[in-house]
Amino acid sequence: MYRKIKYLTVAGLLLLITSCYSEYVTLKYSIHHYPYLNENGEKIAFIVSKCAYKPARGIARFPDGGIPEYLLEETSLFVLDTKNNHLKKIKDFSDLSNILGCYRSSWNTSLAYKDSLIYCSVSPVSGWKQYLKTAKTAEDSQKIKNVKERYAKPVVFHEKTKKVCYVDSSIFQSVYQKEKETDFARVSAPLSEEIPLSEIGLVIQDIYPKSDKDYIKETIFLENSSPVTRRAVIEQIISKLNKKQIRGLLREMEEYKNSLEGYEKTKYERNIEDVYRRIEDLL
Numbered sequence: 001m002y003r004k005i006k007y008l009t010v011a012g013l014l015l016l017i018t019s020c021y022s023e024y025v026t027l028k029y030s031i032h033h034y035p036y037l038n039e040n041g042e043k044i045a046f047i048v049s050k051c052a053y054k055p056a057r058g059i060a061r062f063p064d065g066g067i068p069e070y071l072l073e074e075t076s077l078f079v080l081d082t083k084n085n086h087l088k089k090i091k092d093f094s095d096l097s098n099i100l101g102c103y104r105s106s107w108n109t110s111l112a113y114k115d116s117l118i119y120c121s122v123s124p125v126s127g128w129k130q131y132l133k134t135a136k137t138a139e140d141s142q143k144i145k146n147v148k149e150r151y152a153k154p155v156v157f158h159e160k161t162k163k164v165c166y167v168d169s170s171i172f173q174s175v176y177q178k179e180k181e182t183d184f185a186r187v188s189a190p191l192s193e194e195i196p197l198s199e200i201g202l203v204i205q206d207i208y209p210k211s212d213k214d215y216i217k218e219t220i221f222l223e224n225s226s227p228v229t230r231r232a233v234i235e236q237i238i239s240k241l242n243k244k245q246i247r248g249l250l251r252e253m254e255e256y257k258n259s260l261e262g263y264e265k266t267k268y269e270r271n272i273e274d275v276y277r278r279i280e281d282l283l
Contacts, residue, residue: 021054021069025208027228030104031188034181036111042082045113046187048200049075051102052207071207073102085190087199090157095147099131100124112176116159119172122151197232204232212237220253222271234278246282
């Protein structure tokens with residue numbers, strides 16, 4: 001009897017742990033401030049942070065909303081060709097992402113761009129002491145020290161060969177020109193409408209595989225509250241359907257909207273506009 005109770009207790013704890021996170025994946029990305037133009041202004045070097053996570057739910061949300069389960073944390077350097085909106089990935093800062101995470105507010109970045117060379121100065125906003133202080137083991141502390149040393153000088157990436165070298169800060173300052181910095185809206189506009197999310201590495205089925213049917217359902221009925229995830233589903237799953245199937249989804253959405261009343265209907269109408277437009281554009 002005791003053994004049975006023990007097994008049931010363990011099973012209950014496992015169920016509690018596995019149900020601590022939402023079944024819906026949230027995708028996010030943010031462009032770092034001050035993207036930098038090349039000499040003729042036709043290309044823009046920029047840094048983007050992206051993440052995917054399952055939000056905490058139930059008991060895991062207390063007392064402060066809970067810590068999500070991260071599926072992806074990545075910060076990368078890209079070049080955008082403004083003539084054709086071609087996007088090219090230059091480098092993942094995976095070693096830094098493992099320490100600083102994927103939120104732009106933790107990163108202090110500065111770029112320069114000349115003769116196919118992209119100069120990048122990177123450091124944590126709060127300084128390295130904070131991370132060294134919170135290191136749990138001597139091994140973690142050494143890893144942080146190694147990364148700190150690696151980025152003590154500005155890094156230079158060759159746009160074509162992707163070769164990496166390091167230069168003194170004085171060289172970075174000699175190349176850097178304040179007037180070459182541009183508003184990140186010049187990058188965010190094409191990224192939000194014309195450049196697929198897959199090109200910055202947000203591929204929903206690679207990040208969290210589940211059936212296309214489930215992803216479509218959570219999108220058209222707004223079960224998943226993440227606008228970026230919904231966009232990924234439209235671009236990567238719904239876009240592969242034939243026109244008859246796409247029209248069927250639009251009809252389902254209309255029927256569902258008409259089945260609602262009052263505030264629920266108003267809320268659905270307001271929040272479904274972008275989803276409906278993107279799906280309708282596939283026809």
